[in-house]
Amino acid sequence: MNDLDIDMPRGRGLFEVSRANGERLVTNIRRLAGDERPSGSALVSAATILLGLLAAGLFVVSLAAQYRYVFAVKHQSLPSAIEAVGLDAGMAVFSLLALGLAMAGQSARIERALIIVCAVASAGQNYAAADVTSPRSVAAYVVPPLFLALVVDRVVAVVRRHVLGDAERSVWATVGRCAAAGVRRLGLVLLYTLRLTLAPVSTAAGLRRVVLNAAPLPGAPVQEEQAIDPPPTKKAALLALYREHADYGNREVAAKVAAELAPAARLSAGTARAYVYAELESRAS
Numbered sequence: 001m002n003d004l005d006i007d008m009p010r011g012r013g014l015f016e017v018s019r020a021n022g023e024r025l026v027t028n029i030r031r032l033a034g035d036e037r038p039s040g041s042a043l044v045s046a047a048t049i050l051l052g053l054l055a056a057g058l059f060v061v062s063l064a065a066q067y068r069y070v071f072a073v074k075h076q077s078l079p080s081a082i083e084a085v086g087l088d089a090g091m092a093v094f095s096l097l098a099l100g101l102a103m104a105g106q107s108a109r110i111e112r113a114l115i116i117v118c119a120v121a122s123a124g125q126n127y128a129a130a131d132v133t134s135p136r137s138v139a140a141y142v143v144p145p146l147f148l149a150l151v152v153d154r155v156v157a158v159v160r161r162h163v164l165g166d167a168e169r170s171v172w173a174t175v176g177r178c179a180a181a182g183v184r185r186l187g188l189v190l191l192y193t194l195r196l197t198l199a200p201v202s203t204a205a206g207l208r209r210v211v212l213n214a215a216p217l218p219g220a221p222v223q224e225e226q227a228i229d230p231p232p233t234k235k236a237a238l239l240a241l242y243r244e245h246a247d248y249g250n251r252e253v254a255a256k257v258a259a260e261l262a263p264a265a266r267l268s269a270g271t272a273r274a275y276v277y278a279e280l281e282s283r284a285s
Contacts, residue, residue, distance in 0.1 A: 001100055044162050048099065051155050058113035058144045059088045065141050087125065088145070091118040095152045102159040112153055119149030153228035198211070235275050244274055251280055 066078045066084035074080050094115045098108035119263035122145035130141035196203040232240070247253050254276050 005193055007266055041162070044159060047155055048159070051095075051151060054151060055092060055148055058148045059092070061144050064124060065129045066122065066125040069125050084125075087118050087122040091122065091145070091149065091152075095116065095156075098152070098156045099159060103163060105160070105163045108156055108160070112156060113151050115152055119145045140272045185190075234265050234267050238262070238267055238272055238275050239279055241265060242279065249280065249283065254280060 029236075063084055065255050066087070067080055070083045071077065071080040074083075091133065094111045098111040098115065101108040101111065122247035123142045126141035126145065127138060136147055192207075238258075241264055242257065244247055245257055245261070255273050258272040258276040259269040262269045264270065267275070
């Protein structure tokens with residue numbers, strides 16, 4: 001096994017090594033100065049430069065269309081030029097910020113999302129300047145800002161992956177998921193509109209239940225429970241009636257009185273007699 005404890009960068013050039021006995025050999029000025037670059041850095045830098053050239057060319061194309069649209073509305077050269085360059089300049093600013101954050105290993109999702117917003121708004125202005133009756137004219141006016149936003153997003157994603165080695169989810173993927181969700185909801189609206197036309201009564205009733213279930217009324221305030229005496233038992237009811245009877249305590253007519261009071265206490269005559277005689281026994285004792 002080699003006696004050198006080597007941890008050296010790839011590529012050409014000298015480097016610093018240390019022997020097993022602790023002796024250090026400093027032979028790489030490039031590494032000590034902090035200029036060690038991972039493989040592929042030159043290609044990524046070249047792609048970034050080409051992105052700047054592509055952005056400059058597409059900005060000129062997009063600016064001409066937007067200036068035509070704004071000038072047709074305002075009829076003033078300087079204000080029209082300033083307003084026309086606004087969206088593309090904003091896209092350039094957010095692109096530089098996103099690239100800077102990516103090179104520093106930071107997330108740039110907000111800046112990448114704002115690039116998409118500027119690109120869509122710029123495409124909207126270009127669409128207004130195009131001949132909407134011609135698909136080729138619409139494509140020629142609308143595609144440049146959208147294509148530039150796509151290239152910028154991929155360059156930022158590659159730079160971040162090159163620096164950190166991980167991949168940040170593309171903003172275009174989020175836009176695609178939102179668009180798909182919007183299409184699904186639009187399809188449901190159209191489907192239920194058709195159902196409402198074919199079966200208005202049942203559809204309206206179902207929608208009414210959905211709305212009522214989704215927005216229930218607030219519950220009534222909870223009132224304090226008042227103490228309620230438990231209802232008397234049948235035996236207690238019978239004895240209460242018997243104690244108020246004129247023949248209470250008279251054993252000779254006890255059976256007759258029990259049969260008379262039994263229906264009021266919801267008892268049979270035999271059970272009522274047993275309770276009455278038990279009452280007489282307890283009174284006699």
